[in-house]
Amino acid sequence: MIKYLLRRIAIMVPTLLVTSILIFTIMRLPPTDYFETYVAELQAQGERADLGRIEFLRKEYGLDQPAVTQYFRWVGGFFKGDFGYSFEYDLPVSAIVGERLGLTILLAFCTILLTWIIAFPIGIYSATHQYSWGDYGLTFVGLLGIAIPHFLLALVMMYFANVWFGLSIGGLMDPKYFNQPMSWEKAQSILAHLWIPVLIIGAGGTGSMIRKIRANLLDELQKQYVVTAKAKGLPPGRALRKYPLRMSLNFFISHIGDILPTLVSGAELTAVVLSLQTTGPLLLRALQSQDMFLAGSFLMFLALLTVIGTLISDIALAFLDPRIRLQGEATK
Amino acid sequence: MSLTLQHLPAPGERLAHSVSQKPFDPQAAETLTDAQRKVYLASQTTLMWWKFKRHRLAVISGVVILAIYFMAAIAEFLAPYNYEKRHSDFIRMPPQSVHLFHEGSFVGPFTYGTIYNLNLENLKREYTEDRTTIHKLRFFCEGDSYRFWGLIEGNRHLVCAGEGGTLFLLGTDRLGRDMLSRILIGARISLTIGLIGITISFVLGIVIGGLAGYYGGLFDLVVQRAIEIIQSLPHIPIWLALASIMPPHWSPLVVYFGITVILGLMDWTGLARSVRSKLLSLREEDYVLAAQLMGARTPRIVFRHLVPGFMSHLIASATITIPTMILGETALSFLGLGLRPPITSWGVMLNEAQNINVVALYPWLITPVIPVVLVILAFNFLGDGLRDAADPYH
Numbered sequence: 001m002i003k004y005l006l007r008r009i010a011i012m013v014p015t016l017l018v019t020s021i022l023i024f025t026i027m028r029l030p031p032t033d034y035f036e037t038y039v040a041e042l043q044a045q046g047e048r049a050d051l052g053r054i055e056f057l058r059k060e061y062g063l064d065q066p067a068v069t070q071y072f073r074w075v076g077g078f079f080k081g082d083f084g085y086s087f088e089y090d091l092p093v094s095a096i097v098g099e100r101l102g103l104t105i106l107l108a109f110c111t112i113l114l115t116w117i118i119a120f121p122i123g124i125y126s127a128t129h130q131y132s133w134g135d136y137g138l139t140f141v142g143l144l145g146i147a148i149p150h151f152l153l154a155l156v157m158m159y160f161a162n163v164w165f166g167l168s169i170g171g172l173m174d175p176k177y178f179n180q181p182m183s184w185e186k187a188q189s190i191l192a193h194l195w196i197p198v199l200i201i202g203a204g205g206t207g208s209m210i211r212k213i214r215a216n217l218l219d220e221l222q223k224q225y226v227v228t229a230k231a232k233g234l235p236p237g238r239a240l241r242k243y244p245l246r247m248s249l250n251f252f253i254s255h256i257g258d259i260l261p262t263l264v265s266g267a268e269l270t271a272v273v274l275s276l277q278t279t280g281p282l283l284l285r286a287l288q289s290q291d292m293f294l295a296g297s298f299l300m301f302l303a304l305l306t307v308i309g310t311l312i313s314d315i316a317l318a319f320l321d322p323r324i325r326l327q328g329e330a331t332k
Numbered sequence: 333m334s335l336t337l338q339h340l341p342a343p344g345e346r347l348a349h350s351v352s353q354k355p356f357d358p359q360a361a362e363t364l365t366d367a368q369r370k371v372y373l374a375s376q377t378t379l380m381w382w383k384f385k386r387h388r389l390a391v392i393s394g395v396v397i398l399a400i401y402f403m404a405a406i407a408e409f410l411a412p413y414n415y416e417k418r419h420s421d422f423i424r425m426p427p428q429s430v431h432l433f434h435e436g437s438f439v440g441p442f443t444y445g446t447i448y449n450l451n452l453e454n455l456k457r458e459y460t461e462d463r464t465t466i467h468k469l470r471f472f473c474e475g476d477s478y479r480f481w482g483l484i485e486g487n488r489h490l491v492c493a494g495e496g497g498t499l500f501l502l503g504t505d506r507l508g509r510d511m512l513s514r515i516l517i518g519a520r521i522s523l524t525i526g527l528i529g530i531t532i533s534f535v536l537g538i539v540i541g542g543l544a545g546y547y548g549g550l551f552d553l554v555v556q557r558a559i560e561i562i563q564s565l566p567h568i569p570i571w572l573a574l575a576s577i578m579p580p581h582w583s584p585l586v587v588y589f590g591i592t593v594i595l596g597l598m599d600w601t602g603l604a605r606s607v608r609s610k611l612l613s614l615r616e617e618d619y620v621l622a623a624q625l626m627g628a629r630t631p632r633i634v635f636r637h638l639v640p641g642f643m644s645h646l647i648a649s650a651t652i653t654i655p656t657m658i659l660g661e662t663a664l665s666f667l668g669l670g671l672r673p674p675i676t677s678w679g680v681m682l683n684e685a686q687n688i689n690v691v692a693l694y695p696w697l698i699t700p701v702i703p704v705v706l707v708i709l710a711f712n713f714l715g716d717g718l719r720d721a722a723d724p725y726h
Contacts, residue, residue: 011557019561026570029577136389139716140709147655147708149662152682152701159691268568269663273686284667287572299569306564 001318008314012307019303024071027292033063034087034290061085061293074296083301084293088286093297097279104278106190110198115205122206123213128240130218138210145207154200154273161196173277197274201267216251220244253316380644383721390717393710400707404519410490411513412499414476415676419498419508421448425459427503427511427696434466442468443497456693467497503696505684514676515700521677523707525592525661526654532596534650537603542634544604545611552608559601567598568663575669584675591670595657606649610642644722651715655708662704678704 035054058064061084062073077084083093122142126135173189220226221244229239268280275281279298286295341347357363364372374382385391403410413419430441445465449458475492479485493499502511544555574594578587614620615638623633639646664670665679666686673680681700684690690697 015557015561015564018557019564022561023565026573029573131387143709143712144705146712147705149659149666149682149701149704151663151666151686152698155686155688155691156698159688162688268566269666272667283569284572287569288576288669290576295569295573299565302566303561303564307560310560310564 004318005315008311012311015307016304019307020075020300021071023296023299023303024067024074027290027296028067028070030290034292035063037290038087057087074293078297078300083297086286086291086294088289088291088294093294096282096294097298100277100279100282103190103276104280107194107197107201107276107278110194111202111205114198114202115209118202119206119209119213123210124217124240124245126210126214127217127221139214142207142210145203145205148203150200150204150267151269151273153203154197154270157196157200158274197267197270197276200270200274204267212251213248216248217244220247250317250320253313253320380721384717387713387717387720389713390720393713393717396706396710397714400519400703400710401523403516404523407516407520408478408480408486409488411510411516412475412489412492412501413510413513414478415509415513415517416674417476417509419504419510421508422446422459422498422500422504423508424457424506424694424697425498425500425504425508426694428498428500430469430499430501439466440468442466443493443499445497465497467494469494469499502699503694505681505697511681511696511699514681515678515703518676518678518681518700519703521588521671521675522658522661522679522704525588525595525677526657526711528589528592529595529599529657530650530654532593533600533603533653534646536596536600538607538635538639538646540600541604541607542611542639545608546615546630546634546638548612555604555608559604562598562601567660570598571595571660571664572667572669575664584672588671588675591661591664592657595660599653599657602653603646603649607639607642607646610645611638614638614641644718648715648718648722651711651718654715655711658704658708658711 035058039051039054062070065073074084081094085091086093086096089096119142122138126138129135173186173193223244226239226244229243230236234242268284270276271278271280272284283295283298285291286298425446428443428446430443432438432441434442445462445467447460447462449460450456451458470492471490473489473492474487475489477485477487491499500510500512502515504510505514540555544552571594574597575591578590582590611634620633620637623637628637661670661677662679662682665677666683668683671677671680678700682698682704685694685697685700
């Protein structure tokens with residue numbers, strides 16, 4: 001087990017290294033950089049840019065140096081807790097992400113909880129009643145959640161939430177509370193706003209979760225040990241719960257790996273439409289304005305979380321399933 | 333051979349000897365009835381087809397998809413107007429309805445005239461039906477001219493408004509263009525983007541996954557890590573980053589291909605993974621050893637002997653990923669980073685519907701979402717059916 005663990009962790013290092021190179025390359029690919037776009041924008045508005053200051057900033061952040069040097073500066077900063085500097089906000093990256101990260105995690109946690117609570121019973125029902133009307137109906141509803149683009153659902157829900165319940169449009173709280181210390185009113189405001197994004201983001205997740213549970217359980221239900229259990233007279237409920245359901249949950253554990261990054265990135269598009277104060281819109285905005293350190297460090301952070309998530313789920317799987325451990329092969 | 337209790341001889345006596353008088357047929361056990369013959373000797377394709385037919389929703393979805401693609405192919409003919417034509421007198425007009433009866437008497441399909449009025453208080457355009465004028469619809473009529481597939485001149489339409497009347501079944505947008513015509517034309521881009529994208533990811537997935545699965549070892553390790561890396565990057569931000577690389581001076585058509593390539597490049601990992609795991613189990617089979625002994629080279633073994641063995645699985649999983657691409661295009665265009673006008677796609681149309689005023693005042697501008705949902709549902713059901721059918725011996 002320890003050997004397996006060590007090897008798993010050793011593999012993480014080159015993975016992260018390559019990821020960082022990849023992200024850096026993508027960030028550097030656009031032919032212009034943030035400052036050029038910025039100057040062009042200022043000029044378009046008829047204003048004069050302070051070229052001296054921009055030149056200074058370029059030097060300060062090493063944008064005038066060759067790409068390789070820039071890369072090592074950027075990566076080297078990580079080890080010192082320096083994630084770079086956002087040009088657009090004129091603040092260090094870590095300072096901007098601040099409160100948004102907490103809200104994003106709260107939102108994602110509620111969404112995942114809702115997804116599981118809804119998807120589990122439905123998925124099990126669909127699998128045990130394959131091709132029944134109930135199965136068709138529930139699968140259809142689940143698919144509908146996948147098929148409707150989230151951002152549109154968000155728009156429409158936002159409208160009706162405003163018309164029917166008089167909620168202020170968008171956001172995770174009343175704008176006056178943002179960046180304020182936590183208080184009872186603020187918490188209430190957050191709770192009142194939270195359910196709309198939770199429902200919208202949850203809709204798609206629930207749909208795909210239902211399908212996965214259904215497919216995995218169906219695979220297990222066809223196996224011979226289920227037939228044996230039934231033939232030996234195990235009541236149907238126990239015959240389902242005791243073996244096939246547990247086996248089909250393996251996928252669920254490997255799913256943990258995907259959960260960590262979504263916890264922090266959230267559903268970007270929905271967040272943009274609803275103007276949620278989460279990290280998603282921040283990342284998209286940074287990508288659009290080529291605020292490369294903010295975007296790059298954030299992507300890197302997401303990648304790190306995915307790798308850690310995969311590690312956790314691999315360890316959990318190896319722990320639960322000796323076949324994986326002994327084979328020494330991490331499967332997903 | 334079963335003897336009932338009455339016919340049993342008394343204990344100790346011998347059983348009555350019985351021999352069938354029928355002529356003996358040594359093949360009797362192997363002979364199949366016609367019904368059995370049909371099942372046992374059916375080819376794999378036939379079995380798949382039978383299994384597929386059992387999933388009724390999948391069959392219906394298949395038909396729907398074919399119909400939609402066919403409609404997209406002849407969109408110019410089906411659209412009542414040229415999709416680019418601006419009707420400046422009818423801006424943001426709500427959908428018109430087609431009537432059959434006028435004041436209780438049957439007239440045939442027709443639309444009423446429209447009275448336009450600018451509300452000076454809130455500057456809202458208001459359209460009311462003019463119940464006095466009738467415009468009978470014309471069928472197979474000559475209307476706006478168009479270039480079919482950008483090549484052939486034509487002006488024949490399935491249906492047009494009556495002389496002097498209008499036919500905006502789904503309303504008009506902010507430039508007075510007919511929504512229905514735009515949706516029909518937009519289908520062409522939105523639907524092909526998924527197909528081209530999936531082709532790219534399919535080829536990448538089979539080649540990379542195939543070689544990784546067959547060779548194993550170092551190559552496999554590298555590919556595995558690469559897949560892990562690509563999957564660890566969140567999709568939408570990477571699409572965005574890649575889309576922003578495309579220089580703004582590219583023509584819309586090149587942008588279109590750029591987007592499909594981006595969508596395809598991010599999507600092959602799932603396929604590669606499943607190809608690899610299938611190959612890992614298949615390469616131990618005897619027929620692979622036989623092929624190796626006969627001197628077949630690796631590419632031949634992989635692509636001639638192994639890949640066809642699970643092609644059906646691949647097609648099924650590809651069908652399920654097409655919707656992701658269609659949604660991806662919608663999302664990118666919604667953010668203004670995907671396709672740009674004058675190219676018309678469902679995503680571009682939805683881009684115009686992105687603020688809450690639209691939902692409140694001009695809800696018909698979000699109608700392009702209906703075909704999006706329909707197509708995605710249909711592809712999902714079709715994919716489900718194909719996946720079930722891919723393994724007919726189950």
